[in-house]
Amino acid sequence: MAPAERIVIENCAIATVDADDTEYATGHLVLAGDRIESVGAGPAPEGLTGVTRRIDATGHLATPGLVNTHHHFYQWLTRGLATDHNLFDWLTALYPTWARIDEDMVSAGARGSLAMMARGGVTTAMDHHYVYPRGTGDLSGAIVRAARDTGVRFTLARGSMDRGESDGGLPPDFAVESLDEALAATEATVREHHDASFGALTQVAVAPCSPFSVSTELMKQGAELARRLGVRLHTHGSETVEEEKFCHELFGMGPTEYFESTGWLGEDVWMAHCVHMNDSDIAAFARTGTGVAHCPSSNARLAAGIARVPDLLRAGVPVGLGVDGTASNESGELHTELRNALLVARLGPHREAALTTRQALRLGTYGGAQVLGRAAEIGSLEPGKLADLVLWRMDTLAHASVADPVAALVLGAPAPVTASFVGGRQIVADGGLLHVDEDALARTTREQARRLARS
């Protein structure tokens, strides 16, 4: 076997986000192949062989790459619409447009969403895609190819909707699949794209959309399918008071009880939002190891409420961060969610004790790795883990006078990304994407957004 090529990074502050929150004021990282070989204080060990590159990272903070745990890429083409609505009114306004997407539009939306996140320090992305109009091409394949071309690690949550208006659901009937179509297509997507190996670039989860757009049968059979195939499960849950009311009216129970009754609580499940949860809901998540994708900006944009993140964390529930679709979070950036998660939590009952700056960084890194089931591979800077990391520039006007680099990253302006690596492969340099023509992509996304608006 050829000796691993090494990249040495030195002279930067490092927040490892390991179990002890180990930090170095000035330290080094050695990357060997796709892994982190060493991380520590001061300069790298002497006498390393096979060093192909040395990076003097003076003035930077190194952190694990950010992990996004909830998104809808296609919404990149429908930003800035229904801007003053709550969730149900916003969905009802947008479903007819979303139902007209095709493969070219989905590809452009995915590439736009991925580019924006990657430039902002995301190294692991996910897309919960649940709109599959008939005869519009290979939408899942287009999304997977977009992630591969951008260079990020990726989970495709193959979504589905089969409860249209005539079955008491929220989406129009023309926007939904049948139960059998949804299950068969989901299984085919897992078989085609899911890679279970250590360091996988592409994984697939089974992801019916939400209680108000999916039949009870699809929830149950979706959970059985995921467990038969050995993949994770994802959906939306407990997002708004309207959803809570819907569940009580239709199922005679709250969302968490409904999820439990359909097989949707467990270590292999993560759920977006989880805003309206009582103490027994939180205890059920903790008991079963069910994870949460917290999306503070989207929750604020849609007036959903403030998720009880401090209570979830204290109960031991795994919590990561999500951008959510860009039709409800137009910026599409995850690094701003670190700040928003902290600020929003402190507006709640725990006030200044709600969340520390380090906990905010942990949500966006290790917490995300946990809910995606990949905490053994990514989410912290430790020897043996994959070399997914970001060098944030902290010596410009925006951050140079901030005393603490982690506080600068979490509380300050969005920090420029000097370099970002996925499995040791660099995908961002000096704030720009290395494997994507951003100007051409901007034109494509604009054209496809116009096509969708006209269709």
Ligand SMILES: [Zn+2]
């Ligand atoms: Zn969502």
